[in-house]
Amino acid sequence: MDIIEEINRLRVEKRAVILAHNYQLPEIQDIADFVGDSLELSRKAASTDAKIIVFCGVHFMAETAKILSPSKIVLLPDLRSDCPLANMITIEDVKKLRKDYPKAAFICYINTSADVKAECDICCTSSNAVDVVNSVSADTIVFLPDRNLGNYVSKHIHPVRNGVPQSGISNRAEKKMIIWNGFCPTHENLKAEDVLELKKLYPAAKFVAHPECTADVLELADRIASTSGIIKYVKTESSKDFIIGTETAILHRLKKENPDKNFIPASRKMFCPNMKYNNLESLYESLLNEQPEIEVPEKIREKAFLTIDRMLKIGKKD
Ligand code: CIZ
Numbered sequence: 357m358d359i360i361e362e363i364n365r366l367r368v369e370k371r372a373v374i375l376a377h378n379y380q381l382p383e384i385q386d387i388a389d390f391v392g393d394s395l396e397l398s399r400k401a402a403s404t405d406a407k408i409i410v411f412c413g414v415h416f417m418a419e420t421a422k423i424l425s426p427s428k429i430v431l432l433p434d435l436r437s438d439c440p441l442a443n444m445i446t447i448e449d450v451k452k453l454r455k456d457y458p459k460a461a462f463i464c465y466i467n468t469s470a471d472v473k474a475e476c477d478i479c480c481t482s483s484n485a486v487d488v489v490n491s492v493s494a495d496t497i498v499f500l501p502d503r504n505l506g507n508y509v510s511k512h513i514h515p516v517r518n519g520v521p522q523s524g525i526s527n528r529a530e531k532k533m534i535i536w537n538g539f540c541p542t543h544e545n546l547k548a549e550d551v552l553e554l555k556k557l558y559p560a561a562k563f564v565a566h567p568e569c570t571a572d573v574l575e576l577a578d579r580i581a582s583t584s585g586i587i588k589y590v591k592t593e594s595s596k597d598f599i600i601g602t603e604t605a606i607l608h609r610l611k612k613e614n615p616d617k618n619f620i621p622a623s624r625k626m627f628c629p630n631m632k633y634n635n636l637e638s639l640y641e642s643l644l645n646e647q648p649e650i651e652v653p654e655k656i657r658e659k660a661f662l663t664i665d666r667m668l669k670i671g672k673k674d
Contacts, residue, residue, distance in 0.1 A: 373406035377413035434633035444538030445501035461494035474659035483582035501538030543568035545625035565601030
C-alpha cells in the first residue's frame with residue numbers, strides 16, 4: 357500500500373482537511389493542506405466546508421479547532437501529542453487564582469486546555485500578547501501559563517488611568533502583572549551561551565527568537581516573534597543567514613520557502629518530542645477510523661469560544 361496515495365484518497369472521500377503545525381515532522385508538513393500556527397490553522401479549517409479536520413499538532417490545538425468548528429469532526433492522530441506547557445496549569449489553579457485576585461483580568465496564552473480558556477477572560481497568542489494585555493482596562497492582570505512570554509509582555513505594557521489603558525506612557529508601575537510559573541521545556545533548552553557561540557561562527561546572521569525563550573536569550577535577539585512572525589521575518593529581511601530560536605522542525609518550512617537562505621538551529625536541543633508522535637501511519641489510521649476524536653463539552657466550548665473571540669476582536673498582529 358502506498359500510504360500517501362491512501363491518505364490522498366481518504367481525504368477526498370471523507371472531505372477532510374489536514375492541518376500541520378510548524379513543529380510537525382517534515383513528511384506531515386508536506387502532506388498537509390495548511391501549515392502554520394495553531395490559531396491560524398484553526399481559523400483556516402473553520403472557513404472550509406470540510407467535514408473532518410485532522411489536526412497534526414498537540415492536544416490544545418485540536419481543542420482550539422473544535423472550539424472554532426463545533427460541527428466538524430476533529431481528529432488528533434496520536435493522543436500522546438500533549439503540550440507540557442499547557443499541562444502546567446489546571447482549571448483548579450485558575451479558580452484559586454480567581455479567589456486570590458478577584459478584580460484581575462485573566463489572560464491565557466493559546467497553549468492552554470479548553471477548560472482553562474473557559475475560565476479566563478481573554479486569550480492571546482505569542483504574536484498578539486502585547487496588544488491583548490494593553491487592550492485590557494483592569495490594573496491587575498493574571499497572565500498564564502508561560503513565564504517567559506509573560507515577562508516579555510510585562511516590559512511592553514502601558515499603565516491604566518481611570519480604567520483606560522494609556523498608550524505612549526512609559527511608567528509601568530500602575531499596571532500589575534501576576535505571571536504563572538509555567539514554561540516550555542523545549543524553548544528553555546536554549547541557553548544564551550549557545551546563541552553567543554553561534555553568533556561568533558555566523559557574525560552576519562540575524563538571530564530570531566520565540567518569546568517562550570528565557571529573558572537572557574531574548575536580549576540577544578534581532579527579532580522576537582511567533583512562528584508565523586519568524587516565517588514572515590526571514591522572507592522580508594535581506595540577510596542570508598538566520599539563527600532560529602524555536603523548535604527545530606520549523607527549519608523544514610523555512611528552507612522550503614527560502615531556498616536561497618541559510619538557517620541555523622540555535623540549539624539541536626530545541627526538539628519537542630510531543631510534536632513528533634503524529635506520523636504518516638497514525639495520520640492514515642486516524643483518517644481511516646475517524647479516531648481519536650477530540651471533543652469539548654458544549655458549555656466549556658461556548659465559554660472558551662468567547663475567550664478566543666474577545667482576542668480576535670482586538671486584532672492579531674505578527
Ligand atoms: O500558537 C502556536 O502555534 C504556538 C504555540 C506558537 C507559535 O508561535 O506559533
